Amino acid sequence: MTTACPWDDWNHILKIDPDKQLPEGVTYGDLCATGTDAIEVGGTMGITEENMEAVVDACAEHDVPLYQEPSNPEVVIDNRALEGYLIPTVFNAGSPFWITGAHKEWVRLDGDMDWDRTWTEAYIVMNPEADVATYTEADCDLDADDVAAYAEVAERMFGQEIVYLEYSGTFGDPDVVQAASEATEESTLFYGGGIHDYDSAATMAQYADVIVVGDLAHDEGVEAVLETVEAANNV
Numbered sequence: 001m002t003t004a005c006p007w008d009d010w011n012h013i014l015k016i017d018p019d020k021q022l023p024e025g026v027t028y029g030d031l032c033a034t035g036t037d038a039i040e041v042g043g044t045m046g047i048t049e050e051n052m053e054a055v056v057d058a059c060a061e062h063d064v065p066l067y068q069e070p071s072n073p074e075v076v077i078d079n080r081a082l083e084g085y086l087i088p089t090v091f092n093a094g095s096p097f098w099i100t101g102a103h104k105e106w107v108r109l110d111g112d113m114d115w116d117r118t119w120t121e122a123y124i125v126m127n128p129e130a131d132v133a134t135y136t137e138a139d140c141d142l143d144a145d146d147v148a149a150y151a152e153v154a155e156r157m158f159g160q161e162i163v164y165l166e167y168s169g170t171f172g173d174p175d176v177v178q179a180a181s182e183a184t185e186e187s188t189l190f191y192g193g194g195i196h197d198y199d200s201a202a203t204m205a206q207y208a209d210v211i212v213v214g215d216l217a218h219d220e221g222v223e224a225v226l227e228t229v230e231a232a233n234n235v
């Protein structure tokens with residue numbers, strides 16, 4: 001039995017980038033055993049079906065929910081080890097392609113969608129230096145009130161269950177995360193970007209429902225990730 005919105009009960013996600021290596025001596029099994037609530041497999045650049053499959057297969061035997069977060073329709077894989085697909089839609093993208101266009105092409109070319117395992121994440125991309133910002137030509141020049149308004153639009157006008165405040169590669173402004181948190185009631189607020197230890201995780205976990213940890217797993221390894229899981233569950 002799968003729950004309709006399992007992320008309602010999550011505090012922590014580990015995002016594994018199939019285009020990046022793990023530190024010496026660290027295995028995917030070690031990362032799955034950190035106590036994270038779910039693993040998202042995805043990244044912006046260098047993603048292929050092959051490297052996606054390799055990471056999903058490596059995580060499949062471990063007891064943690066696995067989701068694919070594809071950065072384009074070509075890399076979506078059909079793997080039963082996945083609970084499903086978390087599909088980004090970038091609310092502040094510079095081109096409608098990254099809001100609905102890629103999605104339309106995906107549905108048009110697929111013809112047999114697995115809707116029961118497909119959900120969306122309403123991204124607000126905040127770090128202009130990140131690959132995801134250049135890739136989607138995002139307008140990152142946003143104040144807290146802009147972000148709060150995007151979050152409210154995502155929830156109230158577009159019925160988004162997940163709002164994702166994305167500072168990928170840099171630690172964001174807690175006041176902005178707080179503003180997004182106050183603007184949403186029903187949606188689950190994900191925060192990701194630059195979380196690197198207990199305190200940085202705790203700071204964002206005060207406001208976000210779920211914190212997402214990415215590069216840390218590739219750059220530092222298991223101990224550092226464990227600290228962030230602990231913070232996410234304590235705050």
Ligand SMILES: CC(C)=CCC/C(C)=C/CC/C(C)=C/CC/C(C)=C/COP(=O)(O)OP(=O)(O)O
Binds near residue numbers: 131
């Ligand atoms: C319709 C389908 C199936 C796909 C389109 C989905 C969209 C709109 C993707 C836009 C880009 C996006 C939001 C990708 C999600 C993954 C992500 C944000 C990864 C982290 O990004 P970076 O940290 O910038 O990238 P690297 O770590 O790879 O450098």
Ligand SMILES: O=P(O)(O)OC[C@@H](O)CO
Binds near residue numbers: 015167193215
């Ligand atoms: O890699 P970091 O900076 O931890 O960001 C996590 C995640 O939000 C990236 O999509």
Ligand SMILES: [Mg+2]
Binds near residue numbers: 169215
């Ligand atoms: Mg990254």
